[in-house]
Amino acid sequence: MPNSPVAKVVRWASLFFSGVFAGFLVSVLVLELSLRGFDRHVYTQVRQVELDSLDKLAVFTLLPALITTALLVAFTFKASGRTPWLTLMALTLLVGILALTLVINMPINADQLDWNAQAPPGDWATVRDHWQIAHGVRTGAAVLAFGALIANATETSHGTRQATPMSPHDGLPAASEDSPLHQRT
Template structure:
């Protein structure tokens, strides 16, 4: 395979990481503070509607693509013997997997499922604790996604320099 095709998964990874970072940032900077101002019934209604929205093909492609393409980029770079590039993409992939995918699976998705079962007319008494846990999980995902996006963008911009093989110069001893 031609090394020029290596840029395709890297660009896709960077694009998907950037878009997902924007989604998480919008929630962290706008939606979460707004939800801090509402009562339990309103919070329950809003979260139940918001939790139904990500269950579509577009969000699935975005979320799982942002998780998959950094690994694909690492694998393709390794296959092209670009060890440094492969290592950096692998680091991005693992950081994303732990800080976004794993946090979503362990914190945010269980809270989504819990909230879906709430009766808006009689939310649980500890609803604020769930709201804080969800906000904290989303903040972790936002910060992680931002780091991964900046890292991916840096790798794409510096790809030629990073892929260059180091040149070793031997000096003659007198």
């Protein structure tokens, strides 16, 4: 990964937006799992409150995370000619999240906006379960993507890693010449 000021800002932005997005999805997952103990009326009311503005937060964090992570992949490949596997994995996960959101979550969101909180549809629990399963998958993917970006940033900041693992004695101080250990050898 290049260490130019632009590349550093892009790396930081990728981490920031991916982290906020993953945290947001975890929070929604906790709320959704908490709602499982309530009836259809409460569930519908809370979902409609969620849908009032939370979709905007998702867009304002996922899209910048996608863009900055794609730029990170491009910068790394262009600068070093090597494939940035961790960043590419994060980008792939983020693209998958977008696809899952567009195919499953957003259509259900649009449908739930029209539900009457006093008389939700008879299949409300099935719809809820489909949404929550898809959301659980994308939450897991977002956390993995963020973890991959953290690992990439850590690897990048520490330079290349050692090719061989350290032995248990590496980094320990040597025995002094007058120590019993040294005198035995």
